[in-house]
Amino acid sequence: MNPDNYLYLSAILFTLGALGVLIRRNAIVVFMCIELMLNAANLAFVTFSRMHGALDGQVIAFFTMVVAAAEVVVGLAIIISVFRTRRSASVDDANLLKY
């Protein structure tokens, strides 16, 4: 079958994630959208891996997943610490820093 179907899926998923980062306000949901983007990149890696007939892409996807897990740990720690001091997880409320 034509491999670009998988790549279309990956590209659209990546765009959806980026879109979500721009339009969502809750920090946790913004972060979920970033995870969507990482997943899209993984799908692209695995598809390319299949096309090139090499396992490199799959190994890279494995690395990305572990890095994403570490990122989630750090991210949620930061979001929750912000929430504890100001009782809100909205990105828009984080506005002490201005030009």
Add this chain to the structure above:
Amino acid sequence: MSHGYLSPTGLEIAFVLIGLVTLGSGLLVVTVKNLVHAALWLLVCMGSIAVEYLLLTAELLAWIQVLIYAGAIIVLFLFGLMLTRAPIGPTEELNVRHRWPALIVGLGAAGTLVTVIVQAYQHTWFDPRGAVPLGSGEALGTQLFKYWVLPFEVLSVLLLAALVGAIVLSRRGRDTEEAEA
């Protein structure tokens, strides 16, 4: 050598169905008003991507996807939502003001990426019966420890740093050992 799990037609039908699930759930993650539902749709999305990995003969990766993403990361997200007292039920947190610029950016980016892929892979086809290395645990492990040892070790250090850092950032109150020190 793998011959795939399904016949070529079956593969395509499966891809189309799973792809629709992936796209639909991805769209819902971005647009749904209920925060907890967004996390649950993300779970569906990650799960269907795991099935895509299976279709692409990445066995081990599919399982890791289920374990790490569906199992661990989504649960962490749900915990995060609960700890920050996310409202149950619909919220107004979708940013309406940015809808149009975001839509333009999104359509532009998707259009560009899709065009690029059309340009690059117009004439490439998978051979479903072709000789493709199967992403089994053994094959992936061999690759990992033959060629990617250093990044792998750095990854372990990274996990340690994330673990310690998260504890440092969220620790409060007294624990028994510290109180007497």
Add this chain to the structure above:
Amino acid sequence: MSILAASSTTATFVAPHVEFGKLSPMLIAFGTATLGILVEAFAPRKQRYGIQVGLALVGIAASFAAVLALAGTTASVVAQGSVAVDGTTLFLQGTILVISFVAFLVIAERKTDQNQDAFAAQGASVPGSAAERETTRRGWQTTEVYPLLMFSVGGMLLFPAANDLLTMFVALEALSLPLYLVCGLARHRRLLSQEAALKYFLLGAFSSAFFLYGAAMLYGYAGSVNLAVIAQHVAHPTAGSTLLYTGVALLGMGLLFKVGAAPFHMWTPDVYQGAPTPVTGFMAAATKIAAFGALVRVLDVGLGVNSAENVWRPVMQAVAIITMIVGGVLALTQRDIKRMLAYSAILNAGYLLIGVTSTTAQARAAVLFYLPVYGVAIIGAFAVVTLVRDAGGEATDLSRWAGLGRRAPIPAALLAVFLLAFAGIPFTSIFIGKFAIFQAALAAGSPDLVIVAVLASALAAFFYLRVVVVMFFSDPLPQGPTIAHPSIAVKTALAVAAFATVALGVAPSLLLHLANNSAGILAK
């Protein structure tokens, strides 16, 4: 059956050969960080601070010794093609280590703020609450900051050395994640600090997603993430190049974010202002050096072929111009000294991008010279900021600095040295650096960039001199900020920074020579 056949071929596993000697600087840094975690677990609370600081400084020194020992060895690609150890790598690693040493001296300072360092006693306690006062009274400290920053140093050492995009991605995360966390731990103005951490984290994760998708595109193009293989495919294309350029664009977004170049600079002022000031100095200097090292490697090793250069060079030149204009113009409007220095960092990223886009060995040498002299000066400037204090932490508003030159001549004079260097006054190190970059850009045939850069420098001179004028030629405030008396460590750090800034301006030949020698060797 077929599955069994596949697995039997991989049955004999040959352990890979790892060149531990060549990797020793990074291994020492990561090892020190891990030891630091053990210290947290086992050492008594009262002694942890001393042990952690000592351990970190010894680790950095040992890592630097390893770099020195490797200097002069033949350039090679080690660890199965993951890491390139060559002149450029070693020069940048040495620079990062020297900068980190100076930065750690400032980070570990406790004398300026009632025997407390710049970090919250407990990250999650509510600022100003009874619980926080209690922990502060007991003298609790977040000594985990030192191993976390050592993890970051290890990532920085690996980042400019990474020879494939996967290693680069892992190094990028290893240097970023600890910094996101440490940004949120400021003792004073915690809200600001936590917001900075949140912004830095969300935007950083966003940009690393772009980096990763770019890497995926390049993998699709070349069938490998190794920069040398990508370079081969670029030189002898087998497929259309749309995938290549989309990949490079996405990858570039991720790298330019870390560098702090203009369309992707939005995080810089916020994070620099909110983070604990000593950490800001460390980030402004060391992160920038590591990120530029990685950028140079991607562009010169992976895409250093003429056909590719002709495509990415105009784009990068445009980015350089926008960066300089944004940095220069917005710095003019700042009232806060930390934000002003942040925009100044953006402006300097613009100058460095000119050097990167010129792609000659001469330009690379100029970039290598500019990075350490810029890094030392910016660390010094932020260290002076930590000394000028109000009741609620540092007095960063520019109006509070009026007449500082009369009340505290030494800190004011030191800051004046750094600011004059940024302004590009002759006989300072950064003047020589700028001169070298402009010369290389002219030689590479892009006078338009040099014109923009000179105009931006003139603009920049104005706002640097404005601070000097406020400090020396206006009357001191009656209720002015207090000037902390730092420990001998910070005094040493400031003295070294100021001495280097002046000495390398008067007699730059040694470092220029070293940069020239290092820049020529790029392992491919």
